[in-house]
Amino acid sequence: MIAAVVFDMDGVLIDSEPVWERVRRAYVAERGGRWLPDTQTRLMGMSTAEWSTYLSAELGVDAAPEQVAREVIARMAAHYAVEVPLLAGAAAAVIRLGASLPLAVASSSPRTLIDAVLTSTGLLPRFAATFSTEEVPRGKPSPDVYLAAANALGHSPETCAAVEDSSNGLRAAHTAGLRVVAVPRPEYPPAPDAAALARATLATLDELTPALLADLT
Structure with missing residues (x-):
């Protein structure tokens, strides 16, 4: 689970x-x-x-x-x-999953921008931990930031899900051992080899539900 x-x-x-x-x-x-x-x-x-x-x-x-x-x-x-360009369904997905699961952020953005975005959108209190690749030895596609996030949440990577969009992000989460859910942006589709690493691929965050996570294999 x-x-x-x-x-x-x-x-x-x-x-x-x-x-x-x-x-x-x-x-x-x-x-x-x-x-x-x-x-x-x-x-x-x-x-x-x-x-x-x-x-x-x-x-x-x-x-x-x-x-x-x-x-x-x-x-x-x-x-x-x-303006913070919050994606449709993002806040609802965070609230929906956070009602029953601890959440973290693993981002390539610098710490200043992570804090600015999450504070402005009101989502910061929803996350138990947030990490920038500035704070680990290597950026994505290396697994460092995902390993740090899973450790901060107190769970092994294999029991965590990652929600990603980019090729390097998908590779990073998979290498770290998390079960990967892809929500790719049409303007920046991931490379086929990276897309194949996802356990599930969603069109929108509206599809990201506890039931879907429970079915990940």
Whole structure:
């Protein structure tokens, strides 16, 4: 039986991947870099240190990684101060599952943005623990952030479910040993090998119910 649930944030609870892409694309262009065809796919799941280094070293942005991270995160925070793009059904899913199961968040967003989003939406008290990949050695697709979340909830990974959307997120949760539920965004579909790791694939969060989790094998 599933004893706890760990949610990704970007692309699962909030429709933020298009915002991240717009902000980072504009930043790369302004700083004299070049956006490559596979850049967005590669960035999804990276920790702050990883993606800021990638923009600086691989895309030719004329700034050190620490500056890249600081300036991009500031732009994201400014966007969230105006609007947090909460996905349809996200709050209801959190409340529905949280009524009987402990919940955590395992996100690639920096701590400042996790706290800003969950506080603004009123969902922060619903989670027993929240983790950023900034706070573990490696970002997704490595399993570190999911292992940390399961440990904080006091359950073995095998008894936890993960709710994910991206290729690297699905890989991270699966490698950690959680039972993976995919809720992919149509604009950013996961790679076939990553999608195949999910025990269930949902069209919307409205389908995420205790009954569905009880049926995961």
